[in-house]
Amino acid sequence: MQDTSRHPVGRPLSACLTSQVGSHDKWALLRDLTIAAEDFGLGHRPLSVLKALLSFWPERELPGAPGGAIVFPSNRALSERLSGMPESTLRRHLAALTASGIVRRHDSANGKRFARRAGADHLIDAREADIRAEVKALGGADVVYDAVGGDQFDAAFRACNPEARILTIGFASGTVPQIKANHLLVKNLTVMGLYWGGYLKFHPEALTGSLAQLFAWHAEGKLHPHVSHVLPLSRVAEGLELLRSRASTGKVVIEIPG
Structure with missing residues (x-):
């Protein structure tokens, strides 16, 4: 039977x-x-x-x-x-x-949703929206913090109000923007570059001092870095893919045994 x-x-x-x-x-x-x-x-x-x-x-x-x-x-x-x-x-x-029921799918945390929970008042998806138009509609930008470069820098630059300040710290897009000096003149804009690692060469005390202050603030509970993924060393390639595909919303931490 x-x-x-x-x-x-x-x-x-x-x-x-x-x-x-x-x-x-x-x-x-x-x-x-x-x-x-x-x-x-x-x-x-x-x-x-x-x-x-x-x-x-x-x-x-x-x-x-x-x-x-x-x-x-x-x-x-x-x-x-x-x-x-x-x-x-x-x-x-x-x-x-x-x-x-074989697998369960959990989509990566939505970056805009996380930003809203963190206190952002206005959210713009740079992959879909017209950054310049969106920012201008909100009244223009007085301060721009840019780590991307490329087209997104250009759009933010054009959305600046007179006397705005732009802080550029990197070019994650792979494209270094070319700034037209006459635009700086006409709108009285200030563009500042910041390469933090450069201080190690010409002003190391500024680098070590700022690191010490950051760790002190963290120990006091004043800073709460967001870690979205924790992976073992054997999955480091997966961690890099999370960054490349923009699937992470915070730090991707690789745990090293021992």
Whole structure:
């Protein structure tokens, strides 16, 4: 007589792979899941996406605790690992994996939402909005802090009010902006550069003193740096991808053993 024992949700016990206790060999788990795919209502394409997801976990063993294996690939990184699968198709297969209960998807914290919680009054998504128009509509800028450069610097520069000040500290976009001196003259603008590391060479006391003050403020509870991700050293490539894809909202910390 065939054993018809079933899991409480109605699936055969052989299909409930994630309910086992202890760690799992991720590739053996994928192989067993492929055999039981019909019980989960999955085809080979969602399983290909699952295989790509598993490849982002650096160890062969998956922890047995629910939620113990968390990876942070962006849709773009996942698409690249799937030989260029369109992101619309990728999202459909991720939805199937989520609906089956095999994976749980948590989108990266929204940067605008985090900024609002931190006290920002007005939020502009630089990837979608016209920065100059948005800032001018708010009354223009009196102070600009820029670490991006490129088109975003140009837009912020054009949104400045007379006598505004611009602090530039880096060029994350990869493009160093070229400033037209006549615009500085006409609007009486001040542009200041700050390379913090440069003080180590010509004024080291300023650098060490400011660091000491920052650590003192942190010890006193006056500063609360935001850490959005903590990863082990074995997943440093994943941490870099979080930064590259702008999926992090704060510091990405890599833990070094010992």
